[in-house]
Amino acid sequence: MTGNEKRIAATGVLAGLVLASVLYASYRFARGESVAPTAASTTRNHSPAEPAPDDAMATGAFVQVEMTAEEQKAIQLRTEEVHRRDLQRSVLAVGRVEEAETRLATISARVGGRIDRLFADYTGQELKQGQAIALLYSPEVVASAEEYRLAREHLEKLGPGAAPRAVEQARDLVEASRRRLELWGIREEQVRELEQSGAPRIHITISSPVNGIITERRVTQGQYVREGDVLYTVSDLSTVWVKVDVFETDLPLVRVGQPVEITTESMPGRTLAGRVGFIEPMLNPQTRTVAVRIEVKNPRMSLRPGMYVHATLLSRAEKTLAVPRSAVLDTGMRKVVYVALGGDAFEGRQVEVGPPGEKYYPVLAGLKEGERVVTRGNFLIDSQTRITGGMTGLFGGSKEFAGEPTAAQKNGWKVTLQVEPDPPLGGTENDFLVSLTGPDGKAASDAQVRVELLMPAMPAMGMAEMRASAELRWDGQQYRGKASIPMAGRWSVTVEALRGGKRLARYRTQLNAR
């Protein structure tokens, strides 16, 4: 192989390795596991260069935080288990009550004439089926009735001895004139009445063919109407339509047959049930909304056409992994939850969530069922990571927050810090002495021990963050090193002991330099 070929080959191998690791990582992502499972998470603590996904859509852990029980109590930390929940996302909309188009009736004059009496004489009057609503005097009908009477008289006069053909003719005549009356809407009993009374009554009673409410009245008493004139419009309000405008974005949540809750201003506290009956096929380009028709039973007539009502379109409850809204911190670029890892450890994790319901966000990625998320106190944990780093790059800072020496004590490591002089002096060098005992109770001499001092910035006061640090060396008994404390005041001190890049112990405390 020439040098060039060698280079190409090496590059190829390297690229292959990178690709393989990327694939593996994405495979684990896809399985919904966090890239840093709990067991491996300690390693993450001292490899700050590794995570911090910049991609806004990425999910996964980016910081780990340890907190003592006292600290947890102080911030009233609460956690909640993530499970699948019935997430009902409802669409809220404003609707207008309308008459059901399918239940409109028109009462019209079947014969011309004069309205002599009007029984239903105002709009809004309720009508029952068959209820008399007007008396019509129609000369035409009177003539026909007369004709019918004459035809009947004629028929009766014919008597039994009449020629069958004449009888037949007279009967036909009776029948025809009766038919005509019936076609005009004169009911049988009226006809019968006519038959019995002999003398033709000059009025026809107009009665309602349906139950409903007069929504329009076009006649007044004494008015002449012509055949076919509309006298009333009647609407049956036992079922009404509620038309709501649904915004484009909510459309996926609306189906025909979906249950709807209707509330009105007039009946606070009462809800009526309805169903989506129809979704209009067209979108109103003016308002960017789609009209949806809801059918509501209205037995008590509490919904009146024209009323504005609030409609809640209830979507079908779906079982989805849900996280309380209070658990999700939205930093604008990412959504972050803090997951309790058990013990005192918490992990900041970036998650992907769907549109929020009333109390919960559906989780799309980043969390598993059964994990516990922090629902109270998470803002403070998050800002703690910002104070000392954690979210590298996003908020500045470069060091993550560690709790009290819990982590250290857990593995049996014990750290003690001593400063000479005690109290330390600001503005000069001080000696830092650290002794480190392992789980076996013996002092460890082969660790790298580092002391970091931090005075957080006080932006409100124009004070910069101040840092100082020292690498301590083993002097035969303990670790010793000099660090200069820039100024008098309260310093937060972190002692960290590493061995071979692995953290043995960490101790955080405060010093008051004079």
Next chain:
Amino acid sequence: MIQQLIEFSLRNRFLILLAYVLVAVWGYWALLRTPIDAIPDLSENQVIVFTDWPGRSPQEVEDQVTYPLTVNLQGLPGVRTVRSSSAFGFSMVNVIFEESVDIYFARTRVLERLNLAASALPAGVVPTLGPDATGVGQVFWYTVEGPYDPGALRSLQDWFIRYQLNAVPGVAEVASIGGFVRQYQIDLDPVRLRGYGVSTRELLEAVERSNNNVGAKVVESGDMELVVRGLGLIRSVEDIENIVVAEHAGTPVYVRNVAHVQLGPDFRRGVLDKGGQEAVGGVVVVRYGANALEAIDAVKEKIRTIEPGLPDGVKIVAFYDRSSLIRHAVDTLRWALLEEVLLVTLAHIVFLWHFRSILIVTLPLPLAVLIAFGFMHHTGISSNIMSLGGIAIAIGVLVDAGIVMTENVLRHAERYADEHGHYESQIGNIVRQAALQVGRPIFFSMAIIILAFVPVFALTGMEGKLFHPLAFTKTFAMVGATLLAVTLVPVLCTLLIRGKLHREEQNRAMRVLRAAYEPLLRWALGHRLATLSVAAALFVAALYTASTIGSEFMPPLDEETAMYMPIADPSISLTKATELMREQDRILAEDPAVAMVVGKIGRAETSTDPAPINMTETILTLKPRSEWPAGTTKEDILQRLDAKLRMPGVTNIWTQPIRNRIDMLSTGIRTQVGVKIFGDDLRVLEAKAAEIERVLREIPGAVDLYAERITGAPYLEIDIDRKAAARYGIHVGNIHDVIETAIGGKNLGMTIEGRERFPVRVRYARDFRENPEELGRVLVAGANGVQIPLGQLAEIRTVMGPSMISSESGLLRGTVLLNVRGRDVGGFVEEASRAVAERVPMPAGYYVDWSGQYENQLRATRRLQLVVPVVFLVILVLLYLTYHSWKEALHVILAVPFALTGGVFLLKALHYNFSVAAWVGFIALFGTAVQTGVVMVIYLEEAVKRKIAATGPLTRASLREAIMEGALLRLRPKVMTVATVVAGLLPILWSTRTGAEVMKPLAAPVLGGMASSLLHVLVVTPVIFAWLRERELGKAALAEQPESRPGL
């Protein structure tokens, strides 16, 4: 001249006595009238222009308010710089004037310019001048407590208590905090608005037009005139509910049809909490230069006056009252002064054993102090720890002149009595002779002490403000003492020296001292090399010790009240912050050492308080020290509390009220070096700051590097899509109106209900604007009544933005802060600025400026480089005038390093850091050290002269004999001067009272230095003197000493 003064005084004794009686009266009068405060006001000479623009983001405030104001306010006469910050809802422009500019002159100039600048501001935005006070003037905080809801208490505070207290003389402002400002809230229901076909604008107009009373002149009825009023002011929720907005199909549409009206709390940026409970309170801010103590007392008196007028059960309870601190601090120094006077008197009794002559020394002491007060009054210096401290550290030196004078008179009298058997009849002559003999050296040595203190006046910045009063009062007192020494003291001598005199040899204390001193001096004269090496070794050791002493700016004054200041992330909500504070206050209140806890989040409504809501200031009143378990210190208690209060996400800061105010007020850069980047785009500034930080990191000496993060606060941006808006025929302005009114709420004016006024606010009901998702549904009315949801007209997104924008001289400012260690700052800045200029290219319109504390240091150093040599030279010249010999003068100056030795050791022994106070102590020490040296050398010379006169030309042995004699014979005045200086400072050092901690580091170097310089003067000076003279003897013939020493 001095002789003439002395002679004149002796001739006109009555006149002198009368004059000093008048001076005493004048001083006492001034003492009563001098304003009293705890510490000098350290704030810069500034005028704050404060502009409220409620609800606007820092960016809007910066662009539309701060910037136009800043550019207009530049270029006023005497303006040093204009710094500004734009925060959420308000803009604060600090116009910083030169120190020499009168504050009221400055305020008038700013006001003039504001008239012009106001036209460049958005409509309705009115810039106001901050009160003629500073944050340090917040001297009295109180809560208003009673069985009423916070809204009612707040209106009581706002409309009754506040204005009553504001009327107290000396009070510049009374600001309210906490509770709720009541407000008539019209919560719109957009659904109903749409239903009734009413637009928001119609409603706004209707409400605006329905809140007024009108007048219509008069109507005559009979012979009477009736004044006509048209009533229509809103007085209740019902009044608003019944306002007709429009007519809808013949029926009137009332406000109540489309909105819910209630009396609710206004949006707030400040919360007050007492022991975990919502509280209402106020801050009393005293006027600049006013007598804080008097003002507080008057406020308390006023509270007693108005308290009966408060509703049943309502009390005004103070939770921060600076008067006790002021009283304690001033008491501390009064006590110290008293103890000093007693001790000094005691020292005289021990050493002189002549009771009447003690009066000669102690009478001028209060007189000198009164003279200092007289001067203080006329130069406008207030009585505070620093100015009184100036007098306190001078006490020991004040009597020096008197001592030397009296001692000399006594000696002369003794000699006269020895020769003639009596002296009383001749006392006038004796005094004249004795006074004339020491008058000149006394005058010169006092002048040296005064001059040596001049470098303190060269301090600038905060140090200057802190120590100038001290330097002034010390100088005043010294000038007074000098005058007294050459006028009143001789007069008093003639009147008071009589009766039996006690010789130095008869004095027991002196006998003991002499018995110890003689062998020591003899040994030293015999082992000159050893003596000198020991002295040199001590000096070198002191130099080494100095390098191990830490440094700090100022030892903090224990203000008796502690302040707990937790700082949370800038994005914290007020609700969360309040919740946190409740919890913290609860924890604090549980502690047995805590008497009262009152916490404040955000700002009180005063421009002297710029605190953001992520900053909580909790004032902790601890139980009296006597109730603490034995051995507990305040530090222990705070440490314990801190441990309990450790919360993630919260940075605990423990400070004290005054100190915190001073810190908040100094808007400049407080690290050694600050790189300011000026430009007009925050993002570019932030990027450049990061670049500069990287470059600086590589330059040796740079530590504590920090590029200020500009962003950090979440913004919800509603970015209007103009095309979409155009498609629906909606003006951007309409969308803005909706954003402003619907989401933010809009105030439609005030109701007038007697003395009280409450805003009327219109806003969408909470449900329609509560979360980002909901905001997208807020409807905007377009042409022909279409209602379009906001989400379709604009992109709504969360982004990170600035939480506060700083600008300077009209340009936005980004900063990189750093300290320099291990090399000199000037050199560092030179190298760093070159590197930055080369490696960080600046876009057009951007530039870098280097500033920071080092500027002050440089300026101070430059001044000191000029002032110190001049002072040295002047002292040398004065010494030359005293001795007429450069050699002697230089010799006396040698006292300085040896004085330093003791000062350093004592500082180290007491664990004090080098602070400005310690430096000022050293400066004070130098003068005193030189002065004691002067006295010694004078006596040695005198002895040598006498020896020559007695035994003729000197031999080595006779010289040594003369030195022994001179040193021994005149042991008394030397020990006395040192003893009085020590006696004058000891009370400060052993005091544990309030304020003593500030004076201690100042007293320590003087005290230690006096001890070592006593040794130096007693042992080393004679040795050097002997050595010098012996060289002369070796060189010249031992025949004659032609010089005569005038002045002695």
